Amino acid sequence: MKFFEANFDGLVGPTHNYAGLSIGNVASLNNAKNTSSPKQAAKQGLQKMKSLSELGLIQGVLAPQERPDVYTLRRLGFTGTDSDVISKAAKQAPAVLKAVCSASSMWTANAATISPSADTADGKIHFTPANLTNKFHRSLEPLTTGRILKAMFSDEKYFAHHQHLPDNDHFGDEGAANHTRLCSDYGQAGVELFVYGRYAFDASKPAPKRFPARHTLEACEAVARLHGLSEHGAVMMQQNPDVIDQGVFHNDVIAVGNQNVLFFHEQAFVDTQAKLDEIRRKFGTAADLHFIEVKSSEVSVAEAVKTYLFNTQLVTLANGDMAIIAPTECRDSDTVSAYLEQLTGRGTPIRQVHYFDVKQSMQNGGGPACLRLRVAMSEAEHQAVNPAVLMNDSLFVRLNQWVDKHYRDQICEDDLADPQLLIESRQALDELTQILKLGSVYQFQRN
Numbered sequence: 001m002k003f004f005e006a007n008f009d010g011l012v013g014p015t016h017n018y019a020g021l022s023i024g025n026v027a028s029l030n031n032a033k034n035t036s037s038p039k040q041a042a043k044q045g046l047q048k049m050k051s052l053s054e055l056g057l058i059q060g061v062l063a064p065q066e067r068p069d070v071y072t073l074r075r076l077g078f079t080g081t082d083s084d085v086i087s088k089a090a091k092q093a094p095a096v097l098k099a100v101c102s103a104s105s106m107w108t109a110n111a112a113t114i115s116p117s118a119d120t121a122d123g124k125i126h127f128t129p130a131n132l133t134n135k136f137h138r139s140l141e142p143l144t145t146g147r148i149l150k151a152m153f154s155d156e157k158y159f160a161h162h163q164h165l166p167d168n169d170h171f172g173d174e175g176a177a178n179h180t181r182l183c184s185d186y187g188q189a190g191v192e193l194f195v196y197g198r199y200a201f202d203a204s205k206p207a208p209k210r211f212p213a214r215h216t217l218e219a220c221e222a223v224a225r226l227h228g229l230s231e232h233g234a235v236m237m238q239q240n241p242d243v244i245d246q247g248v249f250h251n252d253v254i255a256v257g258n259q260n261v262l263f264f265h266e267q268a269f270v271d272t273q274a275k276l277d278e279i280r281r282k283f284g285t286a287a288d289l290h291f292i293e294v295k296s297s298e299v300s301v302a303e304a305v306k307t308y309l310f311n312t313q314l315v316t317l318a319n320g321d322m323a324i325i326a327p328t329e330c331r332d333s334d335t336v337s338a339y340l341e342q343l344t345g346r347g348t349p350i351r352q353v354h355y356f357d358v359k360q361s362m363q364n365g366g367g368p369a370c371l372r373l374r375v376a377m378s379e380a381e382h383q384a385v386n387p388a389v390l391m392n393d394s395l396f397v398r399l400n401q402w403v404d405k406h407y408r409d410q411i412c413e414d415d416l417a418d419p420q421l422l423i424e425s426r427q428a429l430d431e432l433t434q435i436l437k438l439g440s441v442y443q444f445q446r447n
């Protein structure tokens with residue numbers, strides 16, 4: 001049977017804005033208060049999806065969330081009509097209003113962790129939405145994420161859905177941004193790398209000092225248990241606390257893997273050599289394993305954070321070659337573009353580089369890899385996916401028209417207090433659930 005990897009990209013929501021919400025994420029803080037363009041952001045994302053499907057990859061769309069989140073504002077004591085709730089929050093707690101307006105669900109690498117059927121004990125694809133506890137604005141995502149994933153992957157014969165982990169920093173879980181799967185072929189059992197930033201129950205272990213470690217070892221272990229992975233099918237790796245302190249808030253800012261290739265910076269992990277040995281041992285000899293380690297002398301951590309060299313997608317094309325899907329920021333850096341140029345000629349499976357403009361997302365710290373959620377699947381599993389979420393020419397045209405109809409050209413901080421933004425957002429999402437045939441996944445559709 002044929003197996004492949006599908007990518008599900010987050011469709012940027014109508015409230016996309018720069019609010020400086022993510023301490024530890026350099027771009028988010030640097031662009032706080034800048035004016036955003038939701039329309040341009042959504043179109044940049046759609047263009048990337050369309051281009052990847054034209055490269056022969058299976059590409060899907062993951063719907064955004066309802067923002068502003070008035071239900072959370074009500075939980076926090078704001079009362080009256082929806083419009084009253086937003087106006088009161090704007091006056092009394094503007095920072096909270098900004099947080100409940102974030103379109104952060106666009107970064108679907110943080111939506112969930114997914115283990116393909118070849119790795120799990122029951123032979124199903126397992127999904128666990130990430131609780132994203134470390135950032136208030138992101139902690140509002142997992143319930144709706146779970147509903148959307150169930151509406152896309154509904155067939156219980158193939159798909160198993162778990163509840164997100166307990167909502168507490170001890171089990172801080174940032175999903176697939178800290179998870180990579182290596183395998184010789186997508187249909188073969190692989191080795192899943194779970195990367196954590198700290199130990200929740202052992203303060204004597206290394207941890208960053210300046211910026212938060214969002215993801216814990218205990219969360220990684222829980223997800224591996226829930227998904228029924230075997231001992232030899234998983235490797236737990238600690239992220240180097242020093243690089244977290246330099247702005248590497250997720251592992252996908254400093255490492256990316258696909259099939260038999262792990263592309264990473266020499267400073268990415270703690271105990272690198274021992275961990276690479278463990279991966280090699282668990283991977284076995286079914287295929288050559290390529291560890292492509294980038295030295296600090298080749299590309300510094302600061303340059304990697306600035307250009308998102310590692311927040312690239314590493315995808316396998318129909319002819320077996322791998323391509324790097326990079327943001328244009330990599331092309332604009334002499335060091336990084338020269339590195340990538342020589343990399344494609346080095347005899348590793350990586351043979352091509354494709355650059356994409358996803359600047360609207362990059363300015364909030366989200367590159368091409370942040371925007372996608374990977375699901376390795378068989379042809380039969382693919383047939384069981386809700387077909388309305390799969391990208392093709394007509395969905396591309398339809399979604400661009402939908403964006404043109406509903407999205408604003410610009411949003412600045414003051415616009416978030418406008419109650420009309422909620423009305424526009426709900427109209428857009430109501431229509432989107434019909435286009436993507438998701439049913440009533442949003443709270444406003446369920447009241």
Ligand SMILES: NCCC[C@H](NC(=O)CCC(=O)O)C(=O)O
Nearest residue numbers: 018019020021022025028107370
């Ligand atoms: N994987 C990339 C995630 C980027 C995301 N940025 C944000 O939420 C920024 C939002 C803002 O500042 O408006 C984060 O840090 O979790």
